[in-house]
Amino acid sequence: MSKKTSLWPLALMGSFLLLTLLSGCEPLGEGPSTTGAVGAIPPGYNESSVLPVGDSPLWGDYQAQVTIALFSDFNLPEALQTAQMVKNLISESDWNDKVRMVIKAVPGRGEVGEPLVSAILYADQNGLFWSQMFDPLVASGGNLTVDGVRELVVQAGLDGEEFDRIVEEGTFSPAIEANRMLARTLRTGRTSAVVVNGTLLRDVTAEQVRSLVQSELEASEQLQAAGVPPGQVYARRVLENAPTRERRDPRALREDALRPERPLPRTEAGAQEAGREGQQDVERPPALTAEQVAQRIAAATPPADDVERWNVAVGDSPLRGAVDAPVTLMVFNDFHCPYSRRGSETIRQLLDAYGDQVRVVFKNNPLPMHPEAPLAHQAALAAGAQGKFWEMHDLIFANTQARSREDLEGFAQQLGLNMDQFRAYLDGNQGSAAIEADQALASRAAARGTPHFFINGRRLRGAQPIERFADIIDSEIALANRLVEQGTARGQVYDAIMARAQALPEVAPEQAEAPPAPAPARSREERLAAATPPPENTERMRVALGDSPVTGPEDAPVTIVVFTDFHCPYSRRGNDTINQVVEEYGADVRMVFKNNPLPMHPEAPLAHQAAMAAGVQGKFWEMAGLIFANAQARSRADLEGFAQQLGLDMAAFGAALDQNAASEQISADQQLANQIGARGTPHFFINGRRLRGAQPIERFYEVIDSELALANQLTQRGIARNQIYDHLMASALEAPAPEPAAPPAIAEMPPIGEAPVLGPDTAPITIFMWDEFQCPYCRRAEDTLRQVREHYGDQVRFVWKDFPLPFHDNALIAAQAAYAAGEQGKFWEYHDILFQNQRNMTRPDLERYAEQLGLDMAQFREALDSDRFNARIESNKQEGQRLGVSGTPTFFINGERLVGAVPFAQFQAIIDRTLQN
Numbered sequence: 037m038s039k040k041t042s043l044w045p046l047a048l049m050g051s052f053l054l055l056t057l058l059s060g061c062e063p064l065g066e067g068p069s070t071t072g073a074v075g076a077i078p079p080g081y082n083e084s085s086v087l088p089v090g091d092s093p094l095w096g097d098y099q100a101q102v103t104i105a106l107f108s109d110f111n112l113p114e115a116l117q118t119a120q121m122v123k124n125l126i127s128e129s130d131w132n133d134k135v136r137m138v139i140k141a142v143p144g145r146g147e148v149g150e151p152l153v154s155a156i157l158y159a160d161q162n163g164l165f166w167s168q169m170f171d172p173l174v175a176s177g178g179n180l181t182v183d184g185v186r187e188l189v190v191q192a193g194l195d196g197e198e199f200d201r202i203v204e205e206g207t208f209s210p211a212i213e214a215n216r217m218l219a220r221t222l223r224t225g226r227t228s229a230v231v232v233n234g235t236l237l238r239d240v241t242a243e244q245v246r247s248l249v250q251s252e253l254e255a256s257e258q259l260q261a262a263g264v265p266p267g268q269v270y271a272r273r274v275l276e277n278a279p280t281r282e283r284r285d286p287r288a289l290r291e292d293a294l295r296p297e298r299p300l301p302r303t304e305a306g307a308q309e310a311g312r313e314g315q316q317d318v319e320r321p322p323a324l325t326a327e328q329v330a331q332r333i334a335a336a337t338p339p340a341d342d343v344e345r346w347n348v349a350v351g352d353s354p355l356r357g358a359v360d361a362p363v364t365l366m367v368f369n370d371f372h373c374p375y376s377r378r379g380s381e382t383i384r385q386l387l388d389a390y391g392d393q394v395r396v397v398f399k400n401n402p403l404p405m406h407p408e409a410p411l412a413h414q415a416a417l418a419a420g421a422q423g424k425f426w427e428m429h430d431l432i433f434a435n436t437q438a439r440s441r442e443d444l445e446g447f448a449q450q451l452g453l454n455m456d457q458f459r460a461y462l463d464g465n466q467g468s469a470a471i472e473a474d475q476a477l478a479s480r481a482a483a484r485g486t487p488h489f490f491i492n493g494r495r496l497r498g499a500q501p502i503e504r505f506a507d508i509i510d511s512e513i514a515l516a517n518r519l520v521e522q523g524t525a526r527g528q529v530y531d532a533i534m535a536r537a538q539a540l541p542e543v544a545p546e547q548a549e550a551p552p553a554p555a556p557a558r559s560r561e562e563r564l565a566a567a568t569p570p571p572e573n574t575e576r577m578r579v580a581l582g583d584s585p586v587t588g589p590e591d592a593p594v595t596i597v598v599f600t601d602f603h604c605p606y607s608r609r610g611n612d613t614i615n616q617v618v619e620e621y622g623a624d625v626r627m628v629f630k631n632n633p634l635p636m637h638p639e640a641p642l643a644h645q646a647a648m649a650a651g652v653q654g655k656f657w658e659m660a661g662l663i664f665a666n667a668q669a670r671s672r673a674d675l676e677g678f679a680q681q682l683g684l685d686m687a688a689f690g691a692a693l694d695q696n697a698a699s700e701q702i703s704a705d706q707q708l709a710n711q712i713g714a715r716g717t718p719h720f721f722i723n724g725r726r727l728r729g730a731q732p733i734e735r736f737y738e739v740i741d742s743e744l745a746l747a748n749q750l751t752q753r754g755i756a757r758n759q760i761y762d763h764l765m766a767s768a769l770e771a772p773a774p775e776p777a778a779p780p781a782i783a784e785m786p787p788i789g790e791a792p793v794l795g796p797d798t799a800p801i802t803i804f805m806w807d808e809f810q811c812p813y814c815r816r817a818e819d820t821l822r823q824v825r826e827h828y829g830d831q832v833r834f835v836w837k838d839f840p841l842p843f844h845d846n847a848l849i850a851a852q853a854a855y856a857a858g859e860q861g862k863f864w865e866y867h868d869i870l871f872q873n874q875r876n877m878t879r880p881d882l883e884r885y886a887e888q889l890g891l892d893m894a895q896f897r898e899a900l901d902s903d904r905f906n907a908r909i910e911s912n913k914q915e916g917q918r919l920g921v922s923g924t925p926t927f928f929i930n931g932e933r934l935v936g937a938v939p940f941a942q943f944q945a946i947i948d949r950t951l952q953n
Contacts, residue, residue: 092215093160094374096126096136101256101269102249104137105231107219109144111152113178113922117841118230118240120174125245128875134256135249140215150203150212152185157208158199159192161498162485168192172634175813177923177935191634191716193606193729234274241842324389324506336510338518345493345537348481350397350530353474354416354425357387357395360527362516363492363509366397368478370486371413371432372406372439378499379487380433386505393513398429400467400474401486404605407667408439410471415444417467418458424451479732480540492530493537567741569749576724576768577712581628581761583701585648585656588618588626591758593747594723594740596625599632599709601717602643602663603670609730610718611664617736624744629660631698631705632717633939639670641702641819646675648698649689655682699823703941710941711771723761724768780946782931786915788835790908792854792863795825795833801947804928806837806916809851809870810844810877811924816937818871823940828947836867838912839924846877849900851909853882856899862889 104122108115122137129135141156143149156173159165169192176184190196202208219229230237232248255276256269264272324332348366367383369376383396400417402409412432419428431447432438438446441462448458461467478488489496491508492515516529524532579597598614600607618625631648633640643663650659662678663669669677672693679689692698709719713726720727722739747760755763785804803824807814824832840847850870857866869885870877879900886896899905916926920933927934929946 092141093139093156093165094136095123095139095166100134100136102131102135102233102252102273103270104135104245104249105140106137107140107142107215107229107231109149110141110156110173111144111148111178111180116174116176116178117923119170121240121242121841121844122230122245123170125242125249129246131249131253134253140218141212142215142219143212148180148182148185150206150209151182152180153212153215154203154208155185155189155199157211158189158202159194162194164192164194164485175936190728193716233270234277242845246845324385324502326389329389329506332506332510333513336514338515339494339511343494345533346481346490346495347493347534347537347539348477348490351473352470354398354420354429355395356398356426358392359395360525361393361395362520362526362529363390363394363512364397364530365394365505365509366399366490368399368401368474368481368483368486368488370401370403370406370409371416371429372409372436373403373486374436375485375499376487377433377436379489380429382499382502382505385502386509389506390509390513394509398425399477399483400471401478401483401488402471402475403486404609410468411441411462412439412444413471414462414465414467415448415458417470418461419448419451419453421461421466422453422457424453427451477540492533563737563741564744567745569746570725570742574725576764577721577726578765578768578770579712579721579724580708582704584705585629585651585660586626587657589623590626591756592624592626593751593757593760594621594625594743595628595761596740597628597630597721599630599705599714599717599719601632601634601640602647602660603640603667604634604717605667606716606730607718608664608667610720611660613730613733613736616733617740620737621740625740629656630709630714631702632709632714632719633702633706634717642672642693643670643675644702645693645696645698646679646689648701649692650679650682650684652692652697653684653688655684658682696823696826699827699940703939703944706939706941707945708771723764780932783919783928783933785928785931791912792836792858792867793833794836794864796830797833799831799833801828801832801930801950802835803832804835804837806839806912806921806924806926808838808840808844808847808924809854809867810847810874811841812874813937814925815871815874817925820937820940820943824943824947827940827944831951832947836863837916838909839916839921839926840909840913841924848906848909849879849882850877852900852903852905853886853896855905855908856896857886857889857891859899860891860895862891865889 104126106119106122108119110116110119119137119139126135126137139156141153143153156165156169159169169188172188172191176188180188186196186199189199230240230245232245233252235248235252237244237248252273255273259269259272350364350366353366365383365386367379369380386394387396400413402413416425416428416432419425428447428451431450432444435443435447438444444462445455445458448455477483481488481490485498487499489505491505492512494508494512496504496508515533516526519529519532520526581595581597584597596614596617598610600610614627618627631644633644647656647659647663650656659678659682662681663675666674666678669675675693676686676690679686708714712721714721716728718730720731720736722736723743725739725743727735727739747757750760750763751757785802803821805821807817821834825834838851840851854863854866854870857863866885866889869888873881873885882900883893883897886893919928923935925935925937927943929943930950932946932950934942934946
């Protein structure tokens with residue numbers, strides 16, 4: 037990967053300079069201003085030129101009227117807590133699609149700053165930041181090392197080596213510098229600042245943010261009632277909230293710095309959903325005028341002969357634009373990906389600007405993180421069978437919340453399709469072959485994430501600014517003109533260029549985003565005949581099988597150990613591949629299952645408990661198959677339904693779940709995974725040879741075939757088939773011994789005093805827990821603490837200390853209510869109810885829980901009204917702060933600190949060591 041320059045960083049920085057001119061380098065206001073007289077937005081103002089969203093990570097609807105811009109150093113606990121608070125506010129509020137959060141990651145000091153921001157942007161570019169990285173990043177609590185950042189990248193399913201190149205080459209340096217420049221322009225003044233529609237908040241609490249957002253929503257409604265189109269509300273509010281002193285006349289600014297946006301077409305239903313019933317989209321200037329395009333093409337030069345191109349076949353894919361266009365823009369897309377939606381708008385702008393010079397080819401790549409997306413792709417193809425693919429394409433992207441079959445059938449009726457044919461297409465999954473073929477092509481083309489573009493074979497990742505596309509298209513048109521002058525027919529330009537492009541590899545790169553490619557044409561016998569044993573110095577890791585679930589014969593010459601997580605989409609994909617492997621190799625392969633539920637999947641441990649409980653009754657693999665096949669079924673009721681479906685003894689199954697019977701086995705597997713470096717999932721060891729991630733099946737074939745060739749040699753030397761694995765493990769690498777750790781820092785604990793205690797006073801282990809009732813990570817940790825209680829019994833006691841966080845509005849009153857229940861001897865019972873009902877903690881909710889416990893309600897209400905527990909709560913918080921507590925949950929086990937919702941194994945390691953000493 038090499039550094040490439042383009043106009044987009046300059047354009048972005050130009051936008052920031054524009055804001056500087058507007059605000060006179062003054063800090064933004066600290067409160068909402070009164071909505072002024074309504075008029076047209078002055079020329080030169082739009083979202084991009086006022087406070088640009090650009091390609092920053094975005095949570096919420098792309099066309100929202102209120103934007104919460106979060107400037108953060110994501111390696112600080114307080115910054116992570118603020119980000120989580122804002123995300124929770126948007127997710128849990130009734131703001132619908134009117135509010136969005138934009139992350140402006142600003143590196144802090146130290147060597148980890150830029151790598152961390154690069155990791156965030158790399159994950160977001162591949163559509164994985166919110167789904168795979170945000171929660172683990174928050175759970176980390178900050179203070180990451182460079183190695184810790186890389187581990188986050190790999191756990192998110194991204195390519196670690198590519199990330200290393202990105203950091204080394206400074207791929208995201210322009211974007212990072214742009215964020216820094218914008219932060220300086222806005223004078224955020226610190227590494228965790230929130231800007232709401234141009235208003236800078238200095239006291240970032242949930243109540244402050246909610247209040248300001250509500251004020252902005254009211255101002256938005258006033259503006260719309262006065263005739264301001266919804267698409268202009270955000271820019272208008274930023275203008276009104278910015279200081280007026282020394283503001284320059286925007287008409288004097290350069291017009292070519294502007295990148296106005298035009299909304300996607302909407303159905304009537306979509307317009308109603310967005311509060312725009314009966315209103316037409318406002319005409320805006322095109323992103324690139326015909327005159328600008330002509331000037332760009334006239335000034336463009338053909339690309340260098342050695343520019344990297346990939347020969348990606350057009351095939352029978354849907355095509356939009358002139359058939360003989362000299363530029364082919366191919367896009368691998370996911371209808372439920374917000375970045376694909378953004379990219380589709382850019383494509384529409386390009387078609388408007390370049391006319392018959394560009395054609396678009398659509399390739400299906402619904403990602404595992406969007407379980408409803410395949411149905412949308414089926415619907416688009418079904419419409420295509422009746423000549424309306426692109427019309428359906430536009431409707432799906434314009435109505436992002438409409439995802440059900442009923443919604444899609446409504447679109448089909450709106451397009452006048454033959455409904456019987458449309459329904460029959462969906463019922464028969466008639467588009468599945470085309471979708472799978474496109475996904476296989478995406479895998480070979482290393483089209484990780486969506487959208488992913490190839491412009492005449494030149495790769496462009498993610499929803500990039502339109503200038504990035506225009507730069508490439510202009511140079512490709514210059515090349516096409518030269519080819520036509522040399523005698524190539526206009527309609528043959530793409531084929532002529534592809535003739536010199538690189539062929540796609542038959543084997544996909546590691547960690548490809550698309551599902552595994554189909555099996556190669558060669559038969560198993562042909563592959564085995566051509567296979568050779570691996571070199572003698574091939575690295576193998578010694579992996580003990582223990583009592584883990586096994587399928588396949590004991591004398592199989594190839595043993596595949598997989599560390600997996602039932603709620604990991606890559607593990608699910610890897611499981612599909614393994615099923616193919618088992619079917620292909622039969623008695624030559626056995627599978628060994630190791631549990632490794634990751635912290636980012638809080639419900640996964642229960643699924644692993646269920647599978648192990650089924651295994652006690654001889655149905656582990658059947659239960660595992662059901663869990664993987666039903667990714668959205670995660671509750672205990674779902675798992676019990678699977679158990680009934682398998683005919684299990686429900687009393688025994690329920691008891692196993694109640695008692696966390698498999699907790700020791702799961703913890704042992706997690707410890708082993710950590711020892712041998714199997715941190716992400718899935719992680720495979722084939723006769724000890726490491727294979728990371730959801731690899732294409734060809735990678736498995738390659739390793740297994742060579743291992744079978746080696747097994748043939750070993751059997752000829754007299755080693756029995758059932759001894760091959762032990763023979764290979766005898767010379768394999770042992771798990772590295774943990775480095776001697778420095779003696780743990782032991783803090784002097786405050787007196788227990790009036791704090792609630794669970795467990796006997798004689799317990800040799802005391803765990804102080806600084807906690808709060810509204811924190812999702814505290815809720816997650818409760819499951820682990822229950823395992824600790826069940827495992828150690830009377831050897832452990834727990835001491836509760838409050839640490840209510842400012843961005844959890846109900847944390848304080850919940851703590852007061854728990855103490856009020858404690859006055860009547862029911863603190864821990866009330867504690868359990870609160871954690872089971874984190875979304876419902878208003879005063880009426882709290883009183884309802886007290887009634888459920890049979891408390892004296894007059895006494896409970898009096899205690900709650902008195903505020904007499906506030907001093908105790910504040911004292912607990914101050915004690916925690918003196919000990920370095922900055923977030924929840926934080927534990928001290930006999931004074932040894934443990935931070936976050938960590939697995940049981942980490943508690944176990946400290947407790948066992950403490951008991952031994």
